[in-house]
Amino acid sequence: MGASKTDYFTEKQNQLAAIAKALGHPARVAIIEYLLSVDSCICGDIVNVLPLAQPTVSQHLKELKNAGIIKGNIEGNAICYCINEETLSILQAFFAHINNHLQIKKSNCC
Amino acid sequence: MGASKTDYFTEKQNQLAAIAKALGHPARVAIIEYLLSVDSCICGDIVNVLPLAQPTVSQHLKELKNAGIIKGNIEGNAICYCINEETLSILQAFFAHINNHLQIKKSNCC
DNA sequence: TTATTATATTGCAATATTACGATAAAGATT
């Protein structure tokens, strides 16, 4: 096959997986880290920071945007990118949930 | 091409991406959720819970294990799987880092 | 020993991802 059987899973599971998947590439992690490090939101120079060609970076930005992890606003002929906290909070909630369960259990047999 | 240029990124970026990537499939999210929901660690019935064939589940488990997200111990002829908190704490630290920066900035232009 | 049970591995087809050159699109500058 090759395609994920998304129909067989819950919407929440698919959503979580989609967000995690979007973070699942070092270039995209690097983009997030760069967006955090710069004061301004005018981030047209992401291409200059990454060791990848412009079309490749554009593609990675598109994936982050599709997953809802970043937002992009048009500013003149440049684009202002920044992090969308709402989406990342979904992943955070998942981890909080995991921690909660693990602390209750504490029945680690491994 | 097709292969990620992992050499061009930091070890930490690659590590974060690898963990996120492993979570980037609904079946693997479902496996984590199942491991949380069961009291015991004897989890040989993961295959029965998922809508996927046994070899496929085995493969997903392998990927979670490779990423360090779960641990597996042999118990007789079954295998006991459970979540590895250490690895997930790496992702959590990343999110804490993001939150920290976003709270300091608050210069959201988007 | 011969099943039986539980999990892993192999092999393969279908599909997705990654990367980039070439090119397009759109606003800014001259």
Added chain:
DNA sequence: AATCTTTATCGTAATATTGCAATATAATAA
């Protein structure tokens, strides 16, 4: 208008992922 700057899209090649049937492996049970 002609050009520059910035970002997106198209096309394509290389590689990775997903899924499963068939088979292997290994411990247990009969």
